Amino acid sequence: MAKVTAWERVKIAREPERPTALDYIEKIFDEFIELHGDRYFKDDKSIVCGLGNIAKQNYTIVAEQKGRNTKENIERNFGMPNPEAYRKALRFMKQAEKFHRPIITFIDTKGAYPGIGAEERGQGEAIARNLMEMSDLKVPIIAIVIGEGSSGGALAIGVGDRVLMLENAVYSILSPEGYASILWKDSTRAEEAAEKMKLTAKDLLDLGVIDEVIKEPNGNAKTDVEKMAETLKKKIVAITEELQAIKVDDLVEQRYQKFRKM
Amino acid sequence: MVIDKIKKRIEYQEDGSEKEHRSDIPVGMWVKCSKCKEILYKEDLHKNYSVCPNCGNHFRLSSRRRIDQIVDSGTFEEFQLDCNTTNPLEMDDYVKKLEVLREKTGLEEAVKCGIGKINGEKVVICVMDSNFMMGSMGRVVGENITNSIEKAIELKLPVIIFSASGGARMQEGIISLMQMAKTVAAVEKLQKAGNLYISILTDPTYGGVTASFATLGDIILAEPNAMIGFAGPRVIKQTIGEDLPEGFQTAEFLLEHGFVDKVVNRKDMKETLYKLLLLNK
Ligand SMILES: [Zn+2]
Numbered sequence: 001m002a003k004v005t006a007w008e009r010v011k012i013a014r015e016p017e018r019p020t021a022l023d024y025i026e027k028i029f030d031e032f033i034e035l036h037g038d039r040y041f042k043d044d045k046s047i048v049c050g051l052g053n054i055a056k057q058n059y060t061i062v063a064e065q066k067g068r069n070t071k072e073n074i075e076r077n078f079g080m081p082n083p084e085a086y087r088k089a090l091r092f093m094k095q096a097e098k099f100h101r102p103i104i105t106f107i108d109t110k111g112a113y114p115g116i117g118a119e120e121r122g123q124g125e126a127i128a129r130n131l132m133e134m135s136d137l138k139v140p141i142i143a144i145v146i147g148e149g150s151s152g153g154a155l156a157i158g159v160g161d162r163v164l165m166l167e168n169a170v171y172s173i174l175s176p177e178g179y180a181s182i183l184w185k186d187s188t189r190a191e192e193a194a195e196k197m198k199l200t201a202k203d204l205l206d207l208g209v210i211d212e213v214i215k216e217p218n219g220n221a222k223t224d225v226e227k228m229a230e231t232l233k234k235k236i237v238a239i240t241e242e243l244q245a246i247k248v249d250d251l252v253e254q255r256y257q258k259f260r261k262m
Numbered sequence: 263m264v265i266d267k268i269k270k271r272i273e274y275q276e277d278g279s280e281k282e283h284r285s286d287i288p289v290g291m292w293v294k295c296s297k298c299k300e301i302l303y304k305e306d307l308h309k310n311y312s313v314c315p316n317c318g319n320h321f322r323l324s325s326r327r328r329i330d331q332i333v334d335s336g337t338f339e340e341f342q343l344d345c346n347t348t349n350p351l352e353m354d355d356y357v358k359k360l361e362v363l364r365e366k367t368g369l370e371e372a373v374k375c376g377i378g379k380i381n382g383e384k385v386v387i388c389v390m391d392s393n394f395m396m397g398s399m400g401r402v403v404g405e406n407i408t409n410s411i412e413k414a415i416e417l418k419l420p421v422i423i424f425s426a427s428g429g430a431r432m433q434e435g436i437i438s439l440m441q442m443a444k445t446v447a448a449v450e451k452l453q454k455a456g457n458l459y460i461s462i463l464t465d466p467t468y469g470g471v472t473a474s475f476a477t478l479g480d481i482i483l484a485e486p487n488a489m490i491g492f493a494g495p496r497v498i499k500q501t502i503g504e505d506l507p508e509g510f511q512t513a514e515f516l517l518e519h520g521f522v523d524k525v526v527n528r529k530d531m532k533e534t535l536y537k538l539l540l541l542n543k
Contacts, residue, residue, distance in 0.1 A: 112473075112492065112493075113501075114492070114493030114494075114497045114498045114501050115493075115498060115501065115502055116498065116502065116506065116507070116510065118492070118493070119491050119492060119493065119498070119510070119511060120515075120519050121519070122477070122519070122520075122521045123473070123492040123493070124472030124473040124476075124477050124491070124492035125472075125473075125477040125478075125521055127442075127473040127474075127492070128442075128446060128472075128473050128474050128475070128476075128477045128478050129477075129478065131442055131443050131446040131447075131473075131474060132446045132447070132449060132450045132453075132478055133450075135443065135446060135447035135450045136447070136450050136451075136454070151439065152430075152439065152442060152469070152470055152473040152474075152492075155439055155440075155442060155443060156473075158443075159443050159447075171436065172435065172436055172439075173430055173432065173435050173436055173438055173439045174432070178497075179432060182432050183432050183433075196351055196353075197351065197435050197436075198350060198351055198435055198436065199435075199436070204436065207350055207436065207437070209436050209437075209440060255447075256447050256451070259440060259443040259444045259447055260408065260444055260447065260448075262401075262437060262440035262441070262443075262444055
């Protein structure tokens with residue numbers, strides 16, 4: 001089989017038919033109830049939060065959600081969160097801590113939204129606070145990059161005890177277009193940037209930024225969402241058990257050391 | 263860059279007196295204020311805290327001058343920087359660029375860290391320097407800020423961080439992004455330990471620095487007119503396709519929106535920090 005290039009993976013991660021977080025959530029969890037709002041400003045639909053379970057284990061779920069069609073994409077701001085989305089995520093993550101529920105996050109965003117309102121309402125502060133709070137939440141956190149994981153907008157729900165990536169997902173400091181435009185003042189060199197940036201799951205595993213690469217069915221998750229969800233479910237169950245066996249204080253210290261080393 | 267502009271300016275006004283000026287004082291000793299366009303004698307500017315005496319414009323400050331202005335003379339004990347740069351993207355020109363910059367600026371990296379006294383009050387202080395790759399945060403900046411915070415926890419000292427940064431350093435890719443999580447986790451430890459953390463936002467503070475330790479101070483101060491934000495103005499303008507409002511992303515804008523405690527003139531900064539240290543004792 002021909003080697004899949006980094007740029008090809010970027011394109012797969014961005015395919016309109018790429019399964020979104022909700023496509024997986026509906027299949028992974030026995031029950032899932034979405035709950036809304038940050039309690040300060042609004043319900044930002046670019047991040048979906050809710051409660052779910054797999055058998056007897058309850059979870060808090062936080063997921064960056066791209067639209068599955070144009071109408072949904074407009075509603076969800078193309079999966080680009082404003083500060084209130086991060087504040088909603090934080091509200092649910094703090095609640096997970098209160099009720100001792102593990103947290104599963106699904107990462108899939110082109111980045112935090114760059115807009116006037118976002119700046120007025122403290123986009124930077126919202127992301128920073130999530131990173132800070134996540135660093136010592138006293139429950140297991142599993143973060144899964146399922147599509148595009150771009151910039152602080154992705155990391156803002158990505159401080160996990162385990163960080164997993166689907167085979168074709170990408171995770172980077174910035175989109176390849178943005179990277180090329182900053183470094184070479186030429187956004188058309190995105191393909192070249194993608195090859196340089198080490199943004200594939202395999203690259204990030206080698207760099208020690210993520211813990212595991214998850215194979216996609218037939219080399220592309222869209223070909224069999226059912227099977228992809230089944231694989232994810234098994235992973236989530238196994239890792240939850242593994243993390244729950246660790247004493248909470250040790251878990252939090254291990255999380256600190258995990259990012260401390262980078 | 264500044265010097266080029268001044269040369270041009272002098273040529274525009276080429277008459278006898280200007281020419282004489284040029285021969286009396288070397289061009290490098292003058293600087294033009296970017297705000298009021300006044301030509302200033304550098305020494306006068308530096309005596310005035312690098313603030314334009316004409317219009318109050320706060321010039322960007324090197325980490326060395328900043329420390330001189332804030333820390334009691336002779337009390338700064340600089341930490342040995344961990345300068346173990348990573349080059350995860352294996353970019354040859356990045357390593358060369360760092361070497362050239364170190365030579366040119368006399369700086370090891372985009373941050374200086376140490377312990378010093380402010381009117382006798384001992385603090386751990388980190389000062390970012392926009393002269394070094396626009397103060398961008400790669401592993402070295404992240405590591406040394408984290409080390410300094412951990413040191414402050416150990417010594418039970420307050421932490422003061424002056425930010426000046428374009429954001430995460432592109433050349434180190436994802437490793438730069440991870441510095442956000444690393445530094446912020448240390449801030450959380452500091453908070454839990456009960457140490458005071460004062461963050462001062464100076465021109466410019468953007469991207470991964472805004473979205474990490476810079477916006478998490480117990481107290482957040484900013485210098486007048488400093489540009490502070492998450493996304494850069496150019497990116498926002500491109501995304502929304504409209505012009506940005508007057509004063510957008512200035513220190514005053516953040517104050518108005520509730521993200522900064524106080525905008526402080528540079529000449530009052532040391533005294534303000536001293537008072538805040540006392541009031542938090
Ligand atoms: Zn001026």
